[in-house]
Amino acid sequence: MIPDSLRTLLYPLGLIASILFTLRFMVQWIRSERKKESHVTSIFWVFSLIGNTILATHALFQLQYPLALIQTINAVISWRNLNLMSSHSRSFRWTLTTMILGAGMITLLFFAQGTTEWMRPPTMPWTGEHAPHASLPWHLLGFAGMIFFASRFWIQWWQAEQHKKSSLSPAFWWISLIGGTLSTLYFLRLHDLVNILGYSTGLIPYLRNLMLLKQTKTAPKTQNNIYFVAGEQSGDLLGEKLIKALQEGEYYGVGGKEMRAAGLKCNLPMEKLQTMGFIEVIKAAPRLFATFRKIKREILELQPKGVVFIDYPDFNMRLAKALRKKGYTGKLIHYVCPSVWAWRKARIKDLTQTLDLLLTILPFEKNCFSHTQLPVTYIGHPLVAAIDHHAYDPDWNPEGKKYLSIFPGSRPSEIALNLPLQLQAAKPFADELPLAISVAHPDLEQPIREILAKTVLKATLVPNHHRYELMRDSHVALA
Numbered sequence: 001m002i003p004d005s006l007r008t009l010l011y012p013l014g015l016i017a018s019i020l021f022t023l024r025f026m027v028q029w030i031r032s033e034r035k036k037e038s039h040v041t042s043i044f045w046v047f048s049l050i051g052n053t054i055l056a057t058h059a060l061f062q063l064q065y066p067l068a069l070i071q072t073i074n075a076v077i078s079w080r081n082l083n084l085m086s087s088h089s090r091s092f093r094w095t096l097t098t099m100i101l102g103a104g105m106i107t108l109l110f111f112a113q114g115t116t117e118w119m120r121p122p123t124m125p126w127t128g129e130h131a132p133h134a135s136l137p138w139h140l141l142g143f144a145g146m147i148f149f150a151s152r153f154w155i156q157w158w159q160a161e162q163h164k165k166s167s168l169s170p171a172f173w174w175i176s177l178i179g180g181t182l183s184t185l186y187f188l189r190l191h192d193l194v195n196i197l198g199y200s201t202g203l204i205p206y207l208r209n210l211m212l213l214k215q216t217k218t219a220p221k222t223q224n225n226i227y228f229v230a231g232e233q234s235g236d237l238l239g240e241k242l243i244k245a246l247q248e249g250e251y252y253g254v255g256g257k258e259m260r261a262a263g264l265k266c267n268l269p270m271e272k273l274q275t276m277g278f279i280e281v282i283k284a285a286p287r288l289f290a291t292f293r294k295i296k297r298e299i300l301e302l303q304p305k306g307v308v309f310i311d312y313p314d315f316n317m318r319l320a321k322a323l324r325k326k327g328y329t330g331k332l333i334h335y336v337c338p339s340v341w342a343w344r345k346a347r348i349k350d351l352t353q354t355l356d357l358l359l360t361i362l363p364f365e366k367n368c369f370s371h372t373q374l375p376v377t378y379i380g381h382p383l384v385a386a387i388d389h390h391a392y393d394p395d396w397n398p399e400g401k402k403y404l405s406i407f408p409g410s411r412p413s414e415i416a417l418n419l420p421l422q423l424q425a426a427k428p429f430a431d432e433l434p435l436a437i438s439v440a441h442p443d444l445e446q447p448i449r450e451i452l453a454k455t456v457l458k459a460t461l462v463p464n465h466h467r468y469e470l471m472r473d474s475h476v477a478l479a
Helices: 004-010 013-035 042-061 065-085 092-111 136-163 170-190 193-200 203-218 233-245 257-261 278-302 313-325 347-354 363-369 382-389 412-429 442-453 464-472
Strands: 224-230 249-255 265-269 306-310 331-335 357-360 376-378 403-406 435-439 460-463 474-478
Touching (some): 004 042, 013 042, 013 203, 042 065, 042 092, 042 193, 136 170, 170 193, 170 203, 224 233, 224 278, 224 313, 233 257, 233 306, 233 331, 249 257, 249 278, 265 278, 278 313, 306 313, 313 347, 347 363, 363 376, 382 464, 403 412, 412 442, 412 474, 435 442, 435 464, 442 460, 460 464, 464 474
Parallel strands (some): 224 249, 357 376, 403 435, 403 474, 435 460
């Protein structure tokens, strides 16, 4: 049994929770004002989790069972929201089990104190006097207010589980405003300073968030605002076709010359991301990290309606998870499914937890996600359509040769790594089929010639604008 003198001494512990709760909404309010829309980030849930834990402990000491129970449940919800923002999300069942165990533990600890009181008015340490007892109607009002106030997080949790991401809806702010007002009146009657501060200090931020949401809803709709991230030439070609296929809008992001020509507003050229090979990646790490941060910052500042990640999965999925962790609530779409059907199947979980939509170019890839809730759409391989609709040059191969063709890549590092091995693989067949090498860019012709000169093989170098002719006229291709 905890002596009353110790309960009185520990009363100010609850003030720490009230300060944290105030801080979370002040930070959220300031960030929302900057963005001119209601916005929440992970720091909101960090403050919430710490505050919930402290206030549950405070309520346990002060013999306020409803408050202790509610704060224990809310602590689990705060943790779950942080979990949804991370890349290591737990399951709904795990969260529910933790919540039930937490509620059971706080109940046992409360009644183990041998008390018959369930909502004792506190003893103020600065006066040494008990706050006045409230009548049953006041208790009913207060209990209804606390339950209503707490339900905002329960509803938010349900919505977060449905969408697999953390966000605060208008219902959250309405319930906060109404429940906070009722609870403030109740604790004013109890003269409970900790809970007066805890429930009242957020009333203005609640109201302001509702105003911001209304402004966002009634503001005239602007053009589509989409951010693209492509890191390779193949992605640049895909992005170009996608931009041309979309309706008019504003398109920003990282892309190559094809996407820029299609209308992409690009502050960062795609070439900044191009690396290949372990050593080259190590050397480029500082530049890649700086580029990563710059792209993330630009997306968070721009707040586009959606982000389309084109292939380049390792970089793009890290970026997608980082955006979710920072509270980005727009749509995250990945175009070209990583080869989860071939290796690193664990990526299926990451894709499912992070993305809103996956666009695949191979028909069987959709089956890899049949057991998940991730929307997956097969849109076909653009290369097939490009080859089918390409206006072939009839003068390119007048003799109708069938080639052993090599497609070594679109970057100098790829050429250096791939072409020697491809030439070695082609050597046994060089007497049977003429050899042709695709040159993805004029700047790559000289490096290709230098590598070819180190062998005894002879090959025709085919410029990029004839790549589809080469594909059509290939008997065997190495890519």
